Amino acid sequence: DAGVIQSPRHEVTEMGQEVTLRCKPISGHDYLFWYRQTMMRGLELLIYFNNNVPIDDSGMPEDRFSAKMPNASFSTLKIQPSEPRDSAVYFCASSRGGGAGNEQFFGPGTRLTVL
Amino acid sequence: AQKVTQAQTEISVVEKEDVTLDCVYETRDTTYYLFWYKQPPSGELVFLIRRNSFDEQNEISGRYSWNFQKSTSSFNFTITASQVVDSAVYFCALRGYGAAGNKLTFGGGTRVLVKP
Numbered sequence: 001d002a003g004v005i006q007s008p009r010h011e012v013t014e015m016g017q018e019v020t021l022r023c024k025p026i027s028g029h030d031y032l033f034w035y036r037q038t039m040m041r042g043l044e045l046l047i048y049f050n051n052n053v054p055i056d057d058s059g060m061p062e063d064r065f066s067a068k069m070p071n072a073s074f075s076t077l078k079i080q081p082s083e084p085r086d087s088a089v090y091f092c093a094s095s096r097g098g099g100a101g102n103e104q105f106f107g108p109g110t111r112l113t114v115l
Numbered sequence: 116a117q118k119v120t121q122a123q124t125e126i127s128v129v130e131k132e133d134v135t136l137d138c139v140y141e142t143r144d145t146t147y148y149l150f151w152y153k154q155p156p157s158g159e160l161v162f163l164i165r166r167n168s169f170d171e172q173n174e175i176s177g178r179y180s181w182n183f184q185k186s187t188s189s190f191n192f193t194i195t196a197s198q199v200v201d202s203a204v205y206f207c208a209l210r211g212y213g214a215a216g217n218k219l220t221f222g223g224g225t226r227v228l229v230k231p
Contacts, residue, residue: 033219043206043221056218091160100148100210101167104219106160 002026004107006092012113018080021110024073025094033104034067034077035091043091049075050098082114117142119209119222127228128197136192136205136225144168144211149183149190154224155203163205166190197229 005024013019025032033048047057052069060067064083069075079086089111093104118141128134140149151163164181171183178198182191194201207222 042223045218089158093160100146100212101165103150103162103165105162106152108157108159111158 004092004094004105006107006110008110009108010111012115013082014115015083016081018078019082019112021077021090021112023075023092023107025075025092026105027073029094029096031095031098032069032075033093035093037089037091046077084114087112087114117209117211117218117220119207119220121207121222121225123225124223125226125228127230129230130199131196134194134197134201134227136207136227138190138192138207138222140188140190140207140209142209142211147209147211150208150210151181151192152206152208153203154206164192199229199231202227202229
């Protein structure tokens with residue numbers, strides 16, 4: 001089975017531009033998570049969905065960030081307008097079930113550079 | 116609040132040496148899970164092991180073993196007979212059933228460099 005798919009793998013953009021990151025979770029998984037990894041803050045959860053519904057977005061840094069999950073097989077994380085401090089690796093993960101022991105499978109990540 | 120601390124930022128060993136990674140956690144949940152993930156130079160996050168808070172039995176899986184001590188809130192991870200391919204950043208993570216919900220809290224990571 002295919003794992004979590006993210007696109008693009010690398011994105012370079014200029015400050016002020018809109019950036020859209022995409023994620024396709026593993027088929028049958030009902031939880032989807034967006035994480036951000038930076039040198040300063042490490043790995044941090046931004047938002048997660050259960051059955052396409054956002055459950056906790058308390059990690060979203062500010063209103064410039066938004067995430068959607070229009071169906072069970074697709075999610076987007078949008079930054080508008082982007083800023084240099086948004087440069088990071090963004091990971092999408094999915095899991096079957098939301099229990100604490102349910103393993104989250106991570107995608108390869110999208111490395112975002114905002115100039 | 117949940118917190119995971121990995122005090123070692125980097126460990127360098129020579130191939131075939133054992134490597135032990137330290138992890139200390141904080142949580143108010145009585146039920147929780149602990150994880151170790153590996154992030155090789157290619158960047159993806161790879162799940163390694165999982166342990167729930169009710170099971171303090173230490174185990175060995177291939178070259179990996181772990182030591183869970185609830186009394187000291189520690190979940191240490193050992194790679195036996197290290198290989199160059201083990202070079203990566205290793206993350207300890209915690210996920211509870213309480214107020215933190217589904218939040219997987221990661222430690223800062225320990226970079227392991229295995230030299231030939």
